[in-house]
Amino acid sequence: MRKDEQKESGRKKELFLCRKLFMVPQGRMTDKQRTMVAELSKQYKKTGRAFRIVQSLDDFYASTSMVEAQERLDKLCSWIRRCRLKPMKDAALTLRNHSKEILNYFHTRLTNAICEGINAMIQAAKRKARGFHTFEGYAAMIYLVAGKLKLDTPVLF
Incomplete structure (x- = not known):
């Protein structure tokens, strides 16, 4: 989303220079970084929305049980489908198609x-x-x- 919005906007360099800022998890951000992300999210609405979705995916993986994870995944997929961002809708479809395998992580706590x-x-x-x-x-x-x-x-x- 950042790349698409970067192409559309007149200030391409600003989003390009801040691209790594959107990869920092919310829990590890400094106050200055949080302020910058909030300002960028206001200026670039689509990028901000995509960032919040990715952050909620981190919250999903913090689930402690399979039931809680199932509820969070359903809410997350529902939100992503309504967000009006085409790449995110594709991601929601992928999450939905592979939900059994994703939720299996909460049963075994094993990854590949x-x-x-x-x-x-x-x-x-x-x-x-x-x-x-x-x-x-x-x-x-x-x-x-x-x-x-x-x-x-x-x-x-």
Whole structure:
């Protein structure tokens, strides 16, 4: 939303320079940052509305039970659908389509963060293995990077 509103407004640089301000969670903002966000939200209504929606998504993930999370997700999706912002409506549809998987987090408290971390290491190994012409070389690089192998050199004396 910020990019779209930035293109529409005459003062493009202001929103561009403040783009990271909208990524700071409300709980970690200083008073000065809160004031700036409030002023920018008044000037750029769509960006301010999208920022408040993202903040409420953080509140959703702070839920303590599955029932509370279900209620918050329903309220959040309802709000997003009524907000008249096309990208946010698409996000609400995605949340609605994947609500079972999202709510499963509140049951198990497990995420796929470990898998994503391992995938990042494998992708790094893929970049490192550019000189290898076979899959065996690529596989060996994956084992070296992600396998946590202990490759101590032997002490000769």
